[in-house]
Amino acid sequence: MDWLQHLATGFGVAFTAQNLLYCFIGCLLGTLIGVLPGIGPVATIAMLLPATYALPPVAALIMLAGIYYGAQYGGSTTAILVNLPGESSSVVTVIDGYQMARAGRAGPALAAAGIGSFFAGCAGTLILAAFAPPLAEMAIHFGPAEYFSLMVLGLIGAVVLASGSLLKAVGMIVLGLLLGVVGTDVNSGTVRFAFDVPELIDGIGFVAIAMGVFGYGEIIANLSRPEEEREVFSAKVQGLLPTREDFRRMTPAILRGTALGSVLGVLPGGGALLAAFAAYTVEKKTRLHPGEVPFGKGNIRGVASPESANNAGSQTSFIPLLTLGIPPNAVMALMVGAMTIHDIQPGPQVLTHNPELFWGLVASMWIGNLMLVVLNLPLIGIWIKLLSVPYRWLFPSIVLFCAIGVYTTNNNSFDVWMVGAFGLAGYVFHKLGMEPAPLLLGFILGPMMEEYLRRALLLSRGDWSVLVTRPLSAGLLAAAALLLVLVLLPAVKQTRQDAFTED
Template structure:
C-alpha cells in the first residue's frame, strides 16, 4: 500500500506542466544525442550540468534522467540505419539491425527496438520503485566502514564488468582515484598534488574530466574517421509494424533481455553496456526456430534482446544511486554531481528528507518512456534527415557549446584549457583501447572512499580491524574478494573476453 501512496506522490510531481516539459526536453535531447554518433549521454549531461543551475532540483534531475534513457533509445536508430552505434550499448544492435535495414526491414527493426525498450523501461522502473524503500532501510544501517567496503566492492565490480583488458580497467580506476586526490586535504587543509598551481588547490572539476575525456575525446576520434564510412538509408522507412512471426520470435527475447538487464543494471560498472552484450550472447546460444534467419544475417531477436536489456539496465542503475548514494556507472556519477550542485546529499536520506524529488524522479521515468515511443517511431523520418548532416558542420557547434558550458561553471578560462588537455588524453585512451568510464567512477568514488576510510579509523581509534569485525562491512569485503577470485579464474577470464568480442 505504501508503494501506491509513494507513486501517487511521484506522479503528482511528474505530471505538473513544468516537469512534463523538462521530461520532454530530456527525452528529445537524449534521442538526438543517441542518433548523432560520437556524442554520448555522459558528454551531454556534462555539457548541460551548468544549464541546470537555474532549474528547480526535481526538474533538473528529471531532464538529466531523460537524456540518459533517451540516448539508449536513440542509439538504436543510428545502429540500424547507418551501421554506427550512436551509443556504446548499441554496439550489439548493429550486428543484426543493420542487416535487417539492408533487407528492406528497417521498419520492423526500429519497432522491435522501440517496443522492447518501452517494455523493459517500464519493468525496470517498476523494480526501482519496489526495491527503493526496502534498500533505503538497509542503507540507514551503514556506517563509514560499511560505505568504504561498499565502494571497494563497487570499484572491483567496475573493473570486472568493464569491457576489454582487466589490466587497462584497473589502470583507469587507479588513475581516477589519483586525480580525485588532487586538491586540498580535508583534514589538514594542506594542498596535495597541486604543483603550486593555484587553480588546482580546489581540485579538478568532474565536469572538466567528463567533458574532456568523453566529449572532446569522442569528437577527435570521429574526426579521424573518413566521412565515406557512413551509408545512410535516406529513403522513407515503411511498414513499421513487425509481422506475427516477428512478434513470436521477439516476445521471448524481450522478456529474457528485460530480466537480464534489470539484474545487471544494479551492478557497478556500466550495467546497460554489459546487459546488451550478455543478452545478445544468450540469444545466440538459444536454438533457432525452423526457418528463422541466422544471427548476424538480420535476426529480429538480435535487435529486441540487447535493446530491451540496455534500457532495463539503464533504469535499474538508479537503484544504488538513489538508495545508497553510490554511482554504479559514469552517467550516475554525473547524477551525483547534479544532486551536489543542488545541495542534495545522495543517499538513503533523500527518500525521507525529499520524497517529492525521490518519487517524482521515479514516476517521471514512466512518463519519459511513453514520450520516447511517441518521439522515436512516428518521427523516424526526421532522425534520418538529421543523420545526413555532415559531421564537419556538427563538431564546431559541439566544441563551442562544451567550452561555453565549462567556462560558465566557474567563469574561469583555466577550465577550458583543462578540457582541451583531457580531450587529447581521452583520444589517447580510445587509441590505446582503454575504456574511460572506470576513470570517472574512480574519480567520483575516490574522495568519498578516503573520507569514509578516515572517518571509520577515527571512530575506531586507528584500529583497522573495524572493517572485518562489523558484519555488514566484512560481508561486502568478502563479496569483493570473491568477485576478484572468480574473474581471475582462467575459464571465467576466457569467457569474459568472448562476451566482449561479440562486437567484432
C-alpha cells in the same frame, strides 16, 4: 501498499506543467544525442550540468534522467538504419538491425527496438519503485566502514565489468583515484599534488574531466576517421508493424533481455552497455527455430533482446545511486554531480528528506518512456536528415557548447584549457583501447572512500580491524575479494571476453 501511495504522490509531482516540459526536453535531447554518433549521454549531461543551476532540483534531475534513457532509444535508430551505433549500448544492435534494414525490414526492426525498449523501461521503473525503499532503509544502518567496503566492491565491480583488458581497467581506476586526491585535504587543510598551480588548489573540476574525456575525446576520435566511413543508408522506412511470426519470436527475447538488464543495471560498472552485450550473447546461445534467420544475418531477436536489456539496465542503475549513494556507471556519477549542485546528498537520505524528488523522478520515468515511444517512430525521417549533416559542420558547435558550459561553471578560463587537455587524454585512451568510464568512477569514489575510511579509523581509534570485525563490512570485502579471484580464473576470464565479443 505504501509504495503505491508514494507513486501517486510521485505522479502528482511529475504531472506539473514544468516537470512535464523538462521531461519532454530530456527525452527529446536524449533521442537526438542517441541518434548522432560520437556524442553520447555522458558528454551531453556533462555539457548541461551548468545549465541545471537555474532549475529546481526535481526538474533538473527529471531532465537529466530523460537524456540517459532517451539515448538508449535513439541509439537504436542509427544502429539499424545507418550501421552506426549512436550510443555505445547499441553496438550489438548494429549486427542484426542493419542486416534487417538492408533486407527491406527496417520497419519491423525499429518497431521491435521500440516495443522492447518501452516494455523494459516500464519494467525497470517498476523494479526501482518496489526495491529502492527497502534498500534505502537498510542503507540507513550503514556506518563509515560499510560504506568504504561497499565502494571497494564497487570499484572492483567496475574493473571486472569493464570491456577490454582487466589491466587497462585497473590502470584507469587508479588514475581516477589519483586525480581525485588533487587539491586541498578537507581534514588537514594541506594542498596535495597542485604543483604550485593556484587553480588546482580546489581540485580538478569534475565537469572538465567528463567533458574532456567523453566530449572532446570522442570528437577527436571521430575526426581521425576517414569521411568515407560515415556511410548513410538512404532506403525509405516502410511498414512499421512486425509480422505475427516476428512477435512470436521476439516476445521471449524481450522478456529475457528485460530480466537480464534489470539485474545487470544494478551492478557497479554494469548498466546499459554490459546488459546489451550479455543479452545478445544469451540469444546467440539460444536454439534457432526452424526457418529462423541466423544471427548476424538479420534475426529480429538480435534487435529486441539487447534493446530491451539496455533500457532495463538504464532504469535499474538508479537503484544504487538513490539508495546507497553509489554511482554504478559514468552517467550515474554525473547524476551525483547534479545532485550535489542542488545540495542534495545522494543515498538513503533522498527517500526520507526529499520524497517528492525521489518519487517524482520515478513517476517521470513512466511518462518519459511513453513520450519516447510517441517521439521515436514519427521522427525517424527527421533523424535521418540530421545524419546527413556533414560532421565537419556539426563538431564545431559541440566544441563551442562544451567550452561555454565549462567556463560558466566557475567563470575561469583555466577550466577550458583543462577540458582541452583531458580531450587529448581521451583521444589517447581511445587509441590505446582504454575505456574511460572506470576513470570517472574512480575520480568520484576516491575522495568518498578516503573520507569514509578516515571516519571509520577515527571511530575505532586507528584500529584497521574495524573493516573486518563489523559483519556487513567484512561480507562486502569478502565479496570483493571473491569477485577478484573469480575473474582471474581461466574459464571465467574466457566467458567475460566472449560477453564483449561483437560477432
